[in-house]
Amino acid sequence: MPAQYDTNTTASELVNDYKSIIQGKTILITGASPGSLGGYYAQNIANASPACIILAGRNITKLKQCTEEIQAESPNVNIRTLKLDLSSLQGTRDAAAEIVDNWNDIPVIDVLVNNAGIMAPDYGVSVDGFESQFATNHLGPFIFTNLIMKKILKSTSPRIVMVASDGHRLSPLRFDDYNFDEGKTYDKWVAYGQSKTANMLMALSLANKLSMKHGLLAFSLHPGVILTNLGSHLDWDDVDAKGLWSTDRRLGNAEGWKTSFDFKAPERGVATHFYASFDPLIKSHNGAYLIDSHIADPLVDTLKPWATSDFEAERLWRLSEKLVGEDFPY
Template sequence: MPKPLLDLPRLDGKRAIITGANSGLGFETALVLSALGAEVTLAVRNTVAGAAAVDRIRTHQPDARLAVEPLDLADLASVRAFTAAQTDTPLDILINNAGIMAPPFSLSVDGIESQMATNHVGHFALTAGLLPALLRGSGGRVVSLSSVAHRRGSFTTASVDEVRGTDIGYSAWNRYGTTKLACLMFALELDRRAKAANIPIVSVAAHPGWASTNLQKGGNERANFLAQSAATGARSQILASTSLGLSGGEFIGPRLEIWGKPRIFTGMPRAYDESLADALWASTEELMGTTFAL
């Protein structure tokens, strides 16, 4: 009989990497996972902010096992450097948490629209590079952070050009939705491929609902007043990364979609289009310049 979704086991002896863990959802997740006994690496673009986050966690947990490592997901060279340094150490949990939301159009150093570079392509490359470490762990788990905004996202064919993006007709919010659709599709496709290859990796997706984080800075303050706290919003990805009741391919989010206790959630039908997911995988491989073979 499957264990219940709300089962949060001890994580003693396990190692986790959380991207964007210096604030918001990532910080709250690091706080909980370290309290459960995990060794947690905060993979962050700003290591000064990362060190400050470690200090905050240690005010609650003086003996927490924490590390801060530099990682810029919008720069594939930074991703490669990070994964090269992590490959030989077993990894049990990878939480692809970091993201940016609806900025003006810009390109990453690799020529990819900045939201797609950070939210999807960088995490795809990170997961690929950390695969050896995940396989050395005690059954690796990968959590990809999506959003209810994936509903406004779309791909026509998920070609390289479509994934890369252009300033022609650029809509910051629609593009954000598309990147979060990509995150969900990646989580589901990784699960399918891992199961087909009989590889012991559990890939799940999560979304926080409506949570007050740094992503919402500059938004409608009255509307943000109604948002869940970051600690409450983080519950979905905490459950996704720890629950023994998950076997892979689940999407965890608040019961009322934007508020409430976490439950298994169903995304938009396009997220489950396997041929489109296969095309997205191939296009992302081309953009990162190497294959992600399981």
């Protein structure tokens, strides 16, 4: 196994390196649909003989299409689908209950990849009244992960992966105004940044709370800038790109003076998903943020202190418990 991977590492390379680790494992991927990073991840992992791939998403038609595409190349792979609407706390609870109470043939989930999310929509709130990105990107994954935790902790090598972003640079957690004064001060990029910071802090909390007693590993990651359906509603050539760079300049981020994006192909973009899910050499860095299939270096990579703070992680955990109305006292 190579000592070091980099931005050019591909998913297929890592599947080959981790094949013996992936074999026989059950992996749950949220946000798996055709043309998404979750879909690419599932397609690649099918080549390594997992016990089961669980595809979770809010659109059953897209889940079935993704399943068909995977089985066209890997006809013997076992795939299950799960309707999961992370924008709704009740919908998320229902999906978790389906796994825990009804899926008796799947007693263990070895790896959970919280890949689903939304990016920079116009202001809106969830059915529960939370800003849409905070609801879908954080509160949904928070309660879903915790409600299926009993099956994750039955694994002999449990891992949870939070797909975050270097967009966390755009905002720390706005603990007293996560809803942007009911939209009056809303900036879609700042809101996106807040939700991605939340992903990183959640991984850190999970590592802090569950590593010692249960051996859980949890990591967050930035996959890179990839043209998938996540950003299909955005104008990357003009308005939305300029809005992002303007926000960066206002915050003093180096990214604000860019004039183009360094896009990755999906095969490279999903590589860090595999690194976070299976690399055996990063256990001593539990809770870390990963980029380009390595542990992020704050001297080189975009990495803000508000997203790596144990104090902020615990604050967010307690706020999240309050907002979803349930405590998870590990």
